[in-house]
Structure formats: structure tokens, C-alpha cells
Amino acid sequence: MTSTLQPVTALTLDLDDTLWPVRPTLIAAEKVLAEWLRANAPSTAQNTPPAAMLALRAEVAAEHPHWAHDLSAIRLETIRRALRKHGDDPALAELAFDVFFEARHAVTLYDDVLPGLERLASRYPLIAVSNGNAELHRVGLERFFAGSVSARLHGVAKPDPSIFQAACAAAKAPPHRVLHLGDDLDTDVAGALAAGLHAGWICRPDGAHADAAPRAGAHRFATLLDVADALGV
Ligand SMILES: [Mg+2]
Structure with missing residues (x-):
């Protein structure tokens, strides 16, 4: 495990463009x-x-x-x-x-998502954090998640720190023990870092942001399997 990810005890995940192309x-x-x-x-x-x-x-x-x-x-x-x-x-x-x-909700998951979630959920509570209106049970992924926080129900969208704090509370972990994974450099990466979480930028080789410069302090992963490898799970 990467030493800076050592203290992670829970994961929060974006949905659209992180688990499927929206x-x-x-x-x-x-x-x-x-x-x-x-x-x-x-x-x-x-x-x-x-x-x-x-x-x-x-x-x-x-x-x-x-x-x-x-x-x-x-x-x-x-x-x-x-x-x-x-x-x-x-x-x-x-x-x-x-x-x-x-x-x-008729989404096509990225190939790494089912095996990746399987590995990650075997060790960590996973919490979905989305600004969109996708619902986990409608896309068949509910079994991997311990909870979800949506901007619609929370009342404020990412990158507002309060939605990340709500996700950490749902994961029963303090922010410095939580790794947030998402595709968006502003709403996911910068938002998570500002709220005191670890940030993992999911940047698939064929994704829209593949050429963007990574954010200082963020980890960069091409797939959820890479995240699982980095966490040693
Ligand atoms: Mg997204």
C-alpha cells in the first residue's frame, strides 16, 4: 500500500463518469x-x-x-x-x-468496475457521493455500498465540504481516514482535498480528462483495479 494511503479505512465514490460513461x-x-x-x-x-x-x-x-x-x-x-x-x-x-x-439508469459499467468494487468492498465500507440523480439499486450496484449521499437529498452539491463530511459520517470514519474516488478534478478531487479527505482521481486512458494535469496531493488511478492494487486489497 502507498504509505500516504496507509490510514484509509473507508472509501467514497462518485458515480457518473467514474463507474460508467454518463x-x-x-x-x-x-x-x-x-x-x-x-x-x-x-x-x-x-x-x-x-x-x-x-x-x-x-x-x-x-x-x-x-x-x-x-x-x-x-x-x-x-x-x-x-x-x-x-x-x-x-x-x-x-x-x-x-x-x-x-x-x-440503463448504464454500461466500465469493465473494471464490478471486479474493482468486489475487491474494494471486501475490506472497506463504500459510500456513493453523487451530484447526479443516479440511484444505486437501479443500476444494480447496491450490494457493494454501505450507503450513499446525493446532492439532491443532502441539499448542496460537491465540491461543498459538507457533502463530503456527510459521506464520512455515513462511513463512520473521520475525513483523514477516507479516500474519495472520482473523475472530476474540481468537484471530486479539489472538493475532497478541501474537506480533508484523501483524493483519488480516476482518469481512464480513454476518458475525457486523460490529458489534464493531476492535482497536487491527489493520487491518480486509471481504473478501480489500480485503486485496489494500491490499497493492497
Ligand atoms: Mg463524475
């Missing part, structure tokens, strides 16, 4: 939603191409800054607004959101 998942879910709207709210579907939906979403987000940590609330209100604007029943929004939300 962009293809969201693109597919948007398509499923568009198909559902075509069948159930044709006027909305016809008048709300992807660019229009994005513009509506930006409008909703700007009007509701208190939802910055709650992507589900923004998505639901965006759909409701599109339905109302084009003469369809706004009450369809919940059903439409459910369709999107289910599709949003």
Missing part, C-alpha cells in the same frame, strides 16, 4: 423520452427538438437556482413546461419523467 447514457435516455412524447404528447414532441428542450432546461435552471443540486426537479419542470407550452396535458410530466429516469 454521456451515452443520457443521450439514449433523451431519445427514449422523445419517443414517449411522440406517442403521448405529439404536439410537444414535434415542437420541442433537443435544442428547444435544452433551452427550456436552461430557462428552468436559471429561474430555480435553489434546484442547482437537484437535476430531477429541473428535468421534471422542464418537461412540464414543454407540455404546457405546446398544449399537451402538463400532468403527463411525471409519467414522462419516470420513462426518462428509468432509461437514465
